[in-house]
Amino acid sequence: xxxxxxxxxxxxxxxxxxxxxxxxxxxxxxxxxxxxxxxxxxxxxxxxxxxxxxxxxxxxxxxxxxxxxxxxxxxxxxxxxxxxxxxxxxxxxxxxxxxxxxxxxxxxxxxxxxxxxxxxxxxxxxxxxxxxxxxxxxxxxxxxxxxxxxxxxxxxxxxxxxxxxxxxxxxxxxxxxxxxxxxxxxxxxxxxxxxxxxxxxxxxxxxxxxxxxxxxxxxxxxxxxxxxxxxxxxxxxxxxxxxxxxxxxxxxxxxxxxxxxxxxxxxxxxxxxxxxxxxxxxxxxxxxxxxxxxxxxxxxxxxxxxxxxxxxxxxxxxxxxxxxxxxxxxxxxxxxxxxxxxx
Amino acid sequence: xxxxxxxxxxxxxxxxxxxxxxxxxxxxxxxxxxxxxxxxxxxxxxxxxxxxxxxxxxxxxxxxxxxxxxxxxxxxxxxxxxxxxxxxxxxxxxxxxxxxxxxxxxxxxxxxxxxxxxxxxxxxxxxxxxxxxxxxxxxxxxxxxxxxxxxxxxxxxxxxxxxxxxxxxxxxxxxxxxxxxxxxxxxxxxxxx
Ligand code: SF4
Ligand code: SF4
Numbered sequence: 001x002x003x004x005x006x007x008x009x010x011x012x013x014x015x016x017x018x019x020x021x022x023x024x025x026x027x028x029x030x031x032x033x034x035x036x037x038x039x040x041x042x043x044x045x046x047x048x049x050x051x052x053x054x055x056x057x058x059x060x061x062x063x064x065x066x067x068x069x070x071x072x073x074x075x076x077x078x079x080x081x082x083x084x085x086x087x088x089x090x091x092x093x094x095x096x097x098x099x100x101x102x103x104x105x106x107x108x109x110x111x112x113x114x115x116x117x118x119x120x121x122x123x124x125x126x127x128x129x130x131x132x133x134x135x136x137x138x139x140x141x142x143x144x145x146x147x148x149x150x151x152x153x154x155x156x157x158x159x160x161x162x163x164x165x166x167x168x169x170x171x172x173x174x175x176x177x178x179x180x181x182x183x184x185x186x187x188x189x190x191x192x193x194x195x196x197x198x199x200x201x202x203x204x205x206x207x208x209x210x211x212x213x214x215x216x217x218x219x220x221x222x223x224x225x226x227x228x229x230x231x232x233x234x235x236x237x238x239x240x241x242x243x244x245x246x247x248x249x250x251x252x253x254x255x256x257x258x259x260x261x262x263x264x265x266x267x268x269x270x271x272x273x274x275x276x277x278x279x280x281x282x283x284x285x286x287x288x289x290x291x292x293x294x295x296x297x298x299x300x301x302x303x304x305x306x307x308x309x310x311x312x313x314x315x316x317x318x319x320x321x322x323x324x325x326x327x328x329x330x331x332x333x334x335x336x337x338x339x340x341x342x343x
Numbered sequence: 344x345x346x347x348x349x350x351x352x353x354x355x356x357x358x359x360x361x362x363x364x365x366x367x368x369x370x371x372x373x374x375x376x377x378x379x380x381x382x383x384x385x386x387x388x389x390x391x392x393x394x395x396x397x398x399x400x401x402x403x404x405x406x407x408x409x410x411x412x413x414x415x416x417x418x419x420x421x422x423x424x425x426x427x428x429x430x431x432x433x434x435x436x437x438x439x440x441x442x443x444x445x446x447x448x449x450x451x452x453x454x455x456x457x458x459x460x461x462x463x464x465x466x467x468x469x470x471x472x473x474x475x476x477x478x479x480x481x482x483x484x485x486x487x488x489x490x491x492x493x494x495x496x497x498x499x500x501x502x503x504x505x506x507x508x509x510x511x512x513x514x515x516x517x518x519x520x521x522x523x524x525x526x527x528x529x530x531x532x533x534x535x536x
Contacts, residue, residue, distance in 0.1 A: 037377045041387040304377045305370060 003106075011112050015092045023246040024054045026295060030246075033299045061239035069232050073139040080136025081233065081240035087129040088247040094118040095254050096180045098264045098284035101277055110284065111180050118179035119167055122255065123160065126210060129248070130156040133212075133219060133229050136241065140232035148228030151310065152219035155209055158317035159216075163206035165325030166199045169332040170259060183263030191262040198328045200260045202321050207256060209317070211248040214302040218310060253294035254287070261290050399515045402465040402480040405458055405496075406503050406511040410448055413505040416477035419453035426472035431462035449475075456501060460485045460494040470516070479513040 028043065028051065035042030043050035068077055098110035115121055130153050137149020173195050174182050186192060193200050209216040220228030230241045257263060264283030273279055308316070336342050362368060388395050397403075408416050419436035437454035439447045446452075469478050488494065503511045 033381075036381045036385075039380055039383055039386050041385050041389070044389070300374060300377065301370075304373045 007108055008112060011110070012093065015097065015112060016089065019089065019092050019247055019250060022250050022295075023243055024058070026246040026249060027057060027242075028054045029295070030299050030302075033296065034303050037300070037303045058239070061236050064235040066235040066237070067232075069140060069142070071141045072232065073141070076135050076139035077232075078237070080132050080139060081237045081244070082132075083135060084129060084132030084244040085240045085247075087125050087132060088244045088251060090125050091122055091251045092254075094121055094179055095251070095258060096183045096263060097287060098280050099184065101280050103277075109180075110280070114178060114180040116176075116178040116181075119171065119177045119182075122179070123164060123167070126248075127156065127160055129244075132244070133241075136233070137229035140229075142232050144225045144227070145229050145231045148219045148221070148225045148231070151221075152212060152229060155212075155216065155218060155313060155317070158314060159206040159209035159321070162202055162317060162321035162325050163210065165322060165329060166196075166202040166206065167259075169199045169325070169329045170196055170203075172329070172332050172336065179258060183258050183265070186262040187265050189262075189265075189267035191260065191265075193260045196260065196328075196332070198324065198331075200256075202325050202328065203260065204256060205316075205321060207252045208298070208301065209313075211252050211298070212245060213249060213298055215305040215308050216313065217302075217307060218313060221307065249295060249298050250291065253291045253298065256294050257287060257290035263287055397482045401482050402467050404460070404481055404483040404485045405463075405469070405501055406479050406481050406483075406513065407456065407498065407501045408477055408479060408511070408513065409503055409505060412445070414444070414446055414448040415452060415502060416448055416475045417453050417456065417473075418449040418451050418475055418477070419456075420451075420474065422472045422474060423469035423478055426468040427463075428466060428468060429462045429464050431459045431464075432469060433457050433459075453498070456498050458496050458501065460496055461491060476517070479511075479516055481511055481513060481516075483511075 031053070032042040032050075034040075043053040046052040046056045068074055093112040094115060096109075096111035096114070101108045101110065133152040134149045137145040137147075137152070140146070170182075170192060171177060173192070174185055176182060176185075182192070212219050218228075220230065222228075225231070230238050233241060264280075264287040266283065266286040269279070269282060269286075273282065333342075410416050419434055421434065421436075424430075424432040424434060433455075434453045434457065435455040436451050439450050439452055465480065467480050470480055485494075485496075503509060
């Protein structure tokens with residue numbers, strides 16, 4: 001029991017560290033990719049190829065003057081970014097980063113907590129994440145920030161529905177709510193994307209909206225809202241908000257890769273390598289390559305598409321994605337009935 | 344109507360088809376365009392290490408030339424100040440004392456010669472107006488500063504050094520055609536002198 005707790009704590013710390021590290025370098029990657037897509041070079045001064053840029057950025061964030069507006073609710077003002085950060089870090093615990101390692105007779109799962117309602121936990125925690133934005137926007141006592149926060153919460157509600165419905169169809173085919181189980185089921189090339197292409201499309205669009213990334217970045221719209229929900233924030237509190245967005249992006253990519261793209265599975269690899277522990281570590285490697293691809297996709301889309309207008313956003317969510325998701329559920333049900341999976 | 348570029352598109356109010364309304368093909372098309380740029384050659388020039396080449400006719404900071412013996416060519420005639428549309432040039436003239444022949448080519452010289460670089464529009468009219476081949480615009484850039492006073496450039500900054508290696512090369516601006524042009528009395532601009 002004790003060793004299990006120690007093992008899990010170490011795993012949590014590692015997941016934490018990796019998440020923060022990847023989020024840190026996502027900021028760098030974002031700038032580099034943006035530059036490359038626009039025929040520029042991007043940061044290249046701090047260190048070779050500018051790889052020390054995130055360190056410099058972080059240092060700058062810490063050194064900046066910290067301003068808390070006098071009219072704001074101080075407690076909530078500080079709570080906002082902390083909550084954003086907390087919730088997005090919490091989601092990393094239910095993602096299976098690989099199957100189980102066998103060390104000295106013991107079996108060590110690379111998933112911190114294989115709760116059997118993992119998907120519900122994910123949906124719940126990500127919805128709490130919007131409280132961070134909402135509280136921050138409200139506590140600033142600034143109309144622009146409040147508008148940004150309102151947009152964020154209404155967008156979150158609209159797209160959470162579509163996402164939930166897309167997942168229902170997925171749960172119908174997999175028959176489980178445990179993420180570890182879903183990942184394991186996709187062994188041998190049975191990736192869910194093959195069975196749920198429409199569901200995947202809906203899910204990924206909703207994931208874009210939930211992470212507040214372009215083209216869904218209405219909560220932070222410089223042209224209309226000065227800065228959006230973080231208008232009044234400065235220094236590292238602003239850094240937390242921006243950082244939370246990158247962590248969210250990483251976790252979203254991990255979820256997409258796990259739910260629809262086989263997670264740590266890679267077809268045919270078992271034919272060449274038989275040593276189980278190597279296979280597990282390779283699986284983690286594959287998972288991360290999938291994650292990086294999706295992070296790249298997030299950025300690629302961001303620097304391609306312009307931001308939605310607010311009514312377009314709402315139309316897409318309520319009149320587009322939700323009916324489509326319901327249709328998807330119906331189709332999934334009919335196909336399952338026809339193939340005799342249910343009777 | 345003839346279009347100026349080959350990129351113009353016919354506009355119409357036609358209803359969008361279902362595929363078009365789904366936007367996905369358009370989005371994928373856009374992403375294809377951006378990813379192509381990902382692999383393109385970048386337009387950025389890494390400035391301090393790599394410098395962009397200027398066109399030979401680039402007009403940057405002025406220089407007041409000396410002649411072969413190292414004497415200042417400017418005779419403080421004031422023609423450049425008159426020609427300057429921005430009124431950036433001011434000068435005070437002085438008489439050459441005996442024994443200063445090495446320093447100044449003519450009997451009159453500019454004891455003070457100032458160009459206000461904030462007013463100057465780098466049109467090059469001063470260069471055209473000068474009858475003594477004294478003032479030229481060069482490929483040097485006027486450095487930036489945060490104080491306005493520092494942009495009034497006196498002789499200390501404008502006159503080139505005496506030593507061979509401190510001379511400023513203006514041969515690109517002083518071609519045979521330019522000299523011919525300057526000596527052509529038919530032209531309005533040269534007649535005025
Ligand atoms: S370049 Fe034009 S504006 Fe500048 S000093 Fe000469 S004449 Fe005046
Ligand atoms: S026109 Fe030439 S010679 Fe006359 S004052 Fe100007 S620089 Fe000197």
